[in-house]
Amino acid sequence: MRRGAAAAAAVLSLGAAWLLGRGFEPRAWLLPTPRHRLLSAAELGRHRGAEGDPGLYLAVLGRVFDVERGRRHYGPGGAYSGLAGRDATRAFATGDFTTAGLVDDVSGLSPGEMLAIRSWLSFYSDSYDPVGKLVGRFYDENGAPTEALRQAEAAIEEALKFQAEDEQRKQQFPPCNSEWSSAGGSRFWCSRQSGGVNRDWTGVPRKLYRPGSKGSHCVCVRSTGPPWGQPGSTQHSNRGDLDNPHLEEYNGCHPLAEQCVLKA
Numbered sequence: 001m002r003r004g005a006a007a008a009a010a011v012l013s014l015g016a017a018w019l020l021g022r023g024f025e026p027r028a029w030l031l032p033t034p035r036h037r038l039l040s041a042a043e044l045g046r047h048r049g050a051e052g053d054p055g056l057y058l059a060v061l062g063r064v065f066d067v068e069r070g071r072r073h074y075g076p077g078g079a080y081s082g083l084a085g086r087d088a089t090r091a092f093a094t095g096d097f098t099t100a101g102l103v104d105d106v107s108g109l110s111p112g113e114m115l116a117i118r119s120w121l122s123f124y125s126d127s128y129d130p131v132g133k134l135v136g137r138f139y140d141e142n143g144a145p146t147e148a149l150r151q152a153e154a155a156i157e158e159a160l161k162f163q164a165e166d167e168q169r170k171q172q173f174p175p176c177n178s179e180w181s182s183a184g185g186s187r188f189w190c191s192r193q194s195g196g197v198n199r200d201w202t203g204v205p206r207k208l209y210r211p212g213s214k215g216s217h218c219v220c221v222r223s224t225g226p227p228w229g230q231p232g233s234t235q236h237s238n239r240g241d242l243d244n245p246h247l248e249e250y251n252g253c254h255p256l257a258e259q260c261v262l263k264a
Contacts (some may be wrong), residue, residue, distance in 0.1 A: 036132035084123025111159035189259030
């Protein structure tokens with residue numbers, strides 16, 4: 001069972017990473033659910049796809065989907081069979097397929113985990129037929145959103161904002177290339193593709209400290225032209241982003257060198 005759960009969790013993680021790269025519209029997952037019937041937890045539980053069951057359903061954030069087309073995944077014996085007949089939203093983020101993990105409580109999840117839930121909800125909305133809403137944590141007996149759903153939606157919106165800011169920061173300060181050996185120590189260097197960011201400049205290595213974080217990581221910093229966000233400015237020192245207060249030079253490395261070697 002542990003091996004099966006681990007395999008399923010790995011598939012979920014890969015799937016979530018793929019979905020996050022599809023470029024969903026930021027609020028597409030929040031589109032209204034078509035008016036369908038309301039299901040109780042007991043009724044949803046009768047839809048696990050076993051012989052004699054009326055169907056094969058699952059729920060994400062209280063939204064119920066008919067996943068009969070994916071029976072080999074969600075039906076009895078499938079890798080995702082633990083998701084069927086219940087709202088196991090938390091498992092979509094954590095990959096925890098134990099009894100404790102197959103629950104709808106999303107409190108305390110990280111921004112990245114909330115984005116994974118949002119991506120899976122978009123996936124089911126695109127790929128499977130909506131059935132209705134599950135009465136419980138996320139929808140009340142009238143089908144209206146609960147405070148728990150509003151909090152989850154707010155957390156996802158905040159995670160989307162953080163993701164956009166992080167991507168912008170990566171464009172401004174792409175990660176360095178790096179390598180380490182016991183003989184040569186650490187080497188950091190910049191290229192026009194380092195960090196997976198294609199650009200028309202190379203940059204120089206610097207330590208970047210994020211507010212609220214004690215550690216740093218190596219980034220490539222543009223060393224000529226105006227600072228980031230001021231492309232048309234003529235009043236600048238032609239030093240790019242070198243004067244950003246969150247940056248620090250590597251001791252023993254030339255300030256404008258494209259690579260830095262720190263001996264072990």
